Amino acid sequence: MNRQYVLKKIIYSLITIFAVLVFNYFLFRVMPGNPLQILMRNPNASAEAIEKTKELFGLNKPAHIQFFIYIKSLFQGDLGTSFLYKGQPVTEVIGSRILPTLLMIGAAEILAIITGIFIGVISAWKRGTKIDIISLSFSLISYSMPTFWIGIVFVTIFCVQFRIFPTSGMMTPGLSYSSFMGKSLDVIKHLTLPVLTMSLVLIGQYALVMRSTLVDVLTEDYITTAHAKGFKEDYVIKKHAVPNAMLPMVTLIAINLGLVIAGAIQIETIFSWPGIGRLMYDAIKNRDYPLLQGIFLLVTISVIIANLLADLTYGYLDPRVKSRS
Amino acid sequence: MPQRNDRVQDILILKMEGNPMKKKIVVFVLFSVMLISCFTNVSFAAEEVSSLRIGVTQEIDSLSPFLSWSISGDEIFMLIYDSLVRVDENLEPSPGLAESWKLSDDNLTWTFVLNDNAKWHDGKPVTAEDVKYSYEYIISSGLGMYAGGLEDISSVEAVDEKTVVIKTNEPKANMLMSNAPILPKHILETLTIEELETWPNDSPVGSGPFKFEELNVGGFLKLVKNEDYFKGSPNLDEIIFVVYANSDVMTQALKIGEIDAVVNFSASHLEELNSVPEIEAVSAVVQGFTELSFNCSKDLDSKGNKLLLDKNIRQAIEWAIDKQNIMDVVYYSQGEVGTTLVPPGDYYHYEPADELRSFNIEKANELLEEAGYKDIDQDGIREDINGNKLSFLFTLRSETPEEVKAGQMIAANVEKAGIELKIETVDDGVLIDKVYSQDFDMFIWGWGTALDPTVILNVMSTKEIGNLSDCNYSNEEYDGLLLEQQTIMDETERRKVVWEMQKILYDDAPYIILFYDNSLQGVRTDKWDGWTRVPEDGGYFFNLTYTNYMNVKPNIQTADAVSDSPQEQEKSGSSSTALIVAAVLLLAVVSAVLIKRKKNSTEDDDE
Numbered sequence: 001m002n003r004q005y006v007l008k009k010i011i012y013s014l015i016t017i018f019a020v021l022v023f024n025y026f027l028f029r030v031m032p033g034n035p036l037q038i039l040m041r042n043p044n045a046s047a048e049a050i051e052k053t054k055e056l057f058g059l060n061k062p063a064h065i066q067f068f069i070y071i072k073s074l075f076q077g078d079l080g081t082s083f084l085y086k087g088q089p090v091t092e093v094i095g096s097r098i099l100p101t102l103l104m105i106g107a108a109e110i111l112a113i114i115t116g117i118f119i120g121v122i123s124a125w126k127r128g129t130k131i132d133i134i135s136l137s138f139s140l141i142s143y144s145m146p147t148f149w150i151g152i153v154f155v156t157i158f159c160v161q162f163r164i165f166p167t168s169g170m171m172t173p174g175l176s177y178s179s180f181m182g183k184s185l186d187v188i189k190h191l192t193l194p195v196l197t198m199s200l201v202l203i204g205q206y207a208l209v210m211r212s213t214l215v216d217v218l219t220e221d222y223i224t225t226a227h228a229k230g231f232k233e234d235y236v237i238k239k240h241a242v243p244n245a246m247l248p249m250v251t252l253i254a255i256n257l258g259l260v261i262a263g264a265i266q267i268e269t270i271f272s273w274p275g276i277g278r279l280m281y282d283a284i285k286n287r288d289y290p291l292l293q294g295i296f297l298l299v300t301i302s303v304i305i306a307n308l309l310a311d312l313t314y315g316y317l318d319p320r321v322k323s324r325s
Numbered sequence: 326m327p328q329r330n331d332r333v334q335d336i337l338i339l340k341m342e343g344n345p346m347k348k349k350i351v352v353f354v355l356f357s358v359m360l361i362s363c364f365t366n367v368s369f370a371a372e373e374v375s376s377l378r379i380g381v382t383q384e385i386d387s388l389s390p391f392l393s394w395s396i397s398g399d400e401i402f403m404l405i406y407d408s409l410v411r412v413d414e415n416l417e418p419s420p421g422l423a424e425s426w427k428l429s430d431d432n433l434t435w436t437f438v439l440n441d442n443a444k445w446h447d448g449k450p451v452t453a454e455d456v457k458y459s460y461e462y463i464i465s466s467g468l469g470m471y472a473g474g475l476e477d478i479s480s481v482e483a484v485d486e487k488t489v490v491i492k493t494n495e496p497k498a499n500m501l502m503s504n505a506p507i508l509p510k511h512i513l514e515t516l517t518i519e520e521l522e523t524w525p526n527d528s529p530v531g532s533g534p535f536k537f538e539e540l541n542v543g544g545f546l547k548l549v550k551n552e553d554y555f556k557g558s559p560n561l562d563e564i565i566f567v568v569y570a571n572s573d574v575m576t577q578a579l580k581i582g583e584i585d586a587v588v589n590f591s592a593s594h595l596e597e598l599n600s601v602p603e604i605e606a607v608s609a610v611v612q613g614f615t616e617l618s619f620n621c622s623k624d625l626d627s628k629g630n631k632l633l634l635d636k637n638i639r640q641a642i643e644w645a646i647d648k649q650n651i652m653d654v655v656y657y658s659q660g661e662v663g664t665t666l667v668p669p670g671d672y673y674h675y676e677p678a679d680e681l682r683s684f685n686i687e688k689a690n691e692l693l694e695e696a697g698y699k700d701i702d703q704d705g706i707r708e709d710i711n712g713n714k715l716s717f718l719f720t721l722r723s724e725t726p727e728e729v730k731a732g733q734m735i736a737a738n739v740e741k742a743g744i745e746l747k748i749e750t751v752d753d754g755v756l757i758d759k760v761y762s763q764d765f766d767m768f769i770w771g772w773g774t775a776l777d778p779t780v781i782l783n784v785m786s787t788k789e790i791g792n793l794s795d796c797n798y799s800n801e802e803y804d805g806l807l808l809e810q811q812t813i814m815d816e817t818e819r820r821k822v823v824w825e826m827q828k829i830l831y832d833d834a835p836y837i838i839l840f841y842d843n844s845l846q847g848v849r850t851d852k853w854d855g856w857t858r859v860p861e862d863g864g865y866f867f868n869l870t871y872t873n874y875m876n877v878k879p880n881i882q883t884a885d886a887v888s889d890s891p892q893e894q895e896k897s898g899s900s901s902t903a904l905i906v907a908a909v910l911l912l913a914v915v916s917a918v919l920i921k922r923k924k925n926s927t928e929d930d931d932e
Contacts, residue, residue: 081523084386085386085387085542086386086387086389086392086393086523086525088525093542096542096543097543152573152574155574155577156577159577159578159581159583160577160580160581163581166583167574167577167578167581167583168567168569168570168571168574168575168578169544169545169567170544171541171544173378173541173544173545173547173565173567174376174378174538174539174545174547174563174565268570269570269571270570270571270574271570271571271574272543272544272568272569272570272571272574274541274542274543274544275543278543278570279543284752284754285724285752285753285754286753286754287754
């Protein structure tokens with residue numbers, strides 16, 4: 001039963017990935033924009049040179065043939081070559097951006113999840129008190145503040161005024177490190193502001209959702225029962241209320257995890273962080289179909305995997321989900 | 326009394342023993358502090374080489390000169406590679422890889438003698454064969470931005486180790502204006518011609534004053550000096566081009582000294598930067614312009630508004646635009662109002678005299694009245710005799726907020742002459758498609774021009790329709806003059822023809838040259854000495870020369886200032902260490918509290 005449930009979820013996910021793959025491929029070809037013109041900014045391009053370039057990037061074949069070539073090479077781990085980064089394999093271009101993206105988003109998510117849940121729980125627990133009002137207003141403000149603006153404010157405060165952190169990039173450019181530790185510390189210094197900015201927005205969101213679900217849960221009968229049994233308040237919250245309030249949080253976190261891979265464009269732009277978001281923007285601007293497809297594929301897969309994980313976590317958190325399906 | 330002391334100690338010990346978790350935390354905190362303080366020292370030890378950090382907003386698109394199509398590429402190839410001829414501070418040809426050259430009496434045979442000491446970065450000597458191989462590949466493949474400059478070369482021969490003979494069918498007036506880089510044959514020949522078309526050139530080997538060190542895509546590009554450069558080693562150790570995705574942040578980085586120079590910051594920051602005594606910010610004249618382009622296609626398939634084929638309307642629009650006001654408001658007056666195709670400051674620039682169309686709304690209205698465009702239905706928009714309204718689609722690029730603002734002001738200007746402009750804002754890709762499918766009325770974009778006027782004049786020729794031409798302009802007389810001017814070796818004579826061409830264009834007005842906008846550049850003068858603007862009113866970088874990269878040196882006079890900066894770094898280093906320590910401590914306290922809670926609740930559970 002259990003194995004069947006997991007298997008079913010995985011198969012569904014695979015089907016979804018394939019459907020999106022097909023859809024994406026044709027979507028990019030219906031969109032306006034002729035990549036050939038961007039490739040061939042050659043004042044003296046002869047007909048032969050144009051033909052050569054077409055052949056080079058496989059643009060001379062009919063669309064459906066291009067599609068089958070794409071699917072085939074996809075299974076060989078080949079996503080084609082980027083137009084924008086002339087001739088570099090898409091896998092390499094994206095590959096160089098995955099680690100920075102995961103590092104920043106991973107750190108921001110972890111920070112936001114821990115702090116967000118913590119604030120949400122405190123707020124629900126002490127609901128109606130001053131603590132609740134303070135944390136609720138903090139959450140609302142942080143949730144509604146424009147990311148771009150927070151970023152610029154942080155740069156002004158921490159980089160220009162106090163000069164604690166560097167303004168941009170992932171490493172001090174051109175510095176040669178004598179040890180891996182030195183490098184790590186440099187990265188951490190560069191990482192701090194983007195992570196703070198990004199998590200600030202997420203914290204508000206998480207705290208608000210956590211608070212409202214927990215407030216709901218706290219009015220349930222079994223909570224009254226637990227109190228009646230004589231358990232202390234914090235024990236009831238931790239053991240009886242929070243686990244039940246976690247379900248919507250899991251969904252929210254899963255959705256965010258999938259989307260943030262692509263959705264950090266603003267932060268990546270302010271702090272010149274070499275992430276996937278900026279890469280995607282450049283790819284769109286330059287009609288770089290193979291690169292865009294590669295990024296979309298990555299984003300799709302991460303959204304689907306995040307959802308799969310959410311489904312499986314659900315099954316773990318709430319056995320009813322498993323038995324029902 | 327001693328008893329009491331003992332008791333306190335006992336209690337302390339008891340407490341510690343009673344809570345092993347706390348002990349662990351203390352050890353953890355101490356360990357972290359030690360570890361962190363030792364990283365901090367490590368990362369600031371490597372601050373001794375003089376490295377020039379230049380903030381840029383555009384990244385190199387390819388390290389291969391055959392594939393790159395960017396200004397950044399051009400700038401970096403100039404440092405890594407040599408061209409036969411370089412440009413000096415007066416923008417005149419000066420020896421590059423070629424020490425000397427001469428032209429035969431019939432103006433068809435050029436002989437270049439290479440520098441004896443020129444060596445590739447891997448130690449091998451540069452020979453005439455390298456020149457032959459590079460030129461022949463660029464010419465035969467037609468690939469990249471350097472192919473245009475080598476047009477019309479019929480043969481390249483290596484006479485001996487150090488002598489190259491280049492033959493042309495017609496005299497080639499722009500031969501010495503080509504900056505095509507010479508690449509090493511011994512590396513190129515290991516690749517097939519087809520492989521070269523996608524060759525990433527990951528670790529370029531050149532002969533230039535700087536060696537390629539590292540490219541961190543989306544981050545930076547690092548070059549180090551070539552100690553054995555045949556014209557003398559540069560004064561600085563390394564150049565790092567740092568890519569910024571946001572130019573406001575880039576400006577702040579210059580202000581606090583994180584970088585030493587910036588290129589192309591926003592005009593709104595000029596005053597702010599100039600108020601910092603250690604920074605010199607300039608508004609540099611660069612070769613280029615921003616234009617309003619009309620669809621002049623006479624093609625039946627063209628989807629452009631046919632009314633725009635009447636040059637009276639195009640001229641009337643120019644009369645109606647208050648360029649100076651837009652220049653002041655949008656570009657903070659950093660540049661000049663535009664007139665003709667070749668920018669001022671260039672030897673070949675043509676300045677319209679009597680025919681100059683400067684802002685005059687009466688003239689615009691007069692011209693339209695005379696041409697028979699009247700507002701019959703009194704709705705504020707003129708019509709032609711068939712009742713077609715003078716209403717056009719005006720496409721603007723979302724990439725540049727300045728152009729969008731300028732476009733809105735133009736639309737407001739032109740409305741007073743009874744012409745309606747409907748604005749649409751699109752991204753570059755969409756506009757490029759519209760241009761190639763001739764599906765547009767008018768738009769704003771810009772061009773960068775080169776030392777050789779042929780490059781920009783060529784854009785307006787008939788043969789470039791469907792390729793470089795973005796206004797579909799066609800004029801036989803103009804096309805004839807374009808070919809002619811390339812073959813006139815006498816500069817004054819050549820200029821006459823180039824002037825004639827610009828006069829034709831100004832009269833026909835397929836383009837309205839709106840502005841010659843400046844490039845804003847800033848440098849730090851506290852850490853670096855010897856900055857030169859090239860030409861006099863030009864910039865420090867992207868000025869076709871390598872003057873500043875070669876001459877600028879770390880500031881010795883303010884040796885204190887130099888030694889100051891590591892101290893400053895250290896200070897910031899230690900303050901961030903303090904911050905990290907504080908964070909770790911906070912975390913420890915929080916976890917201690919949580920653990921205590923947990924313990925308490927477990928006890929409760931047992932109850």
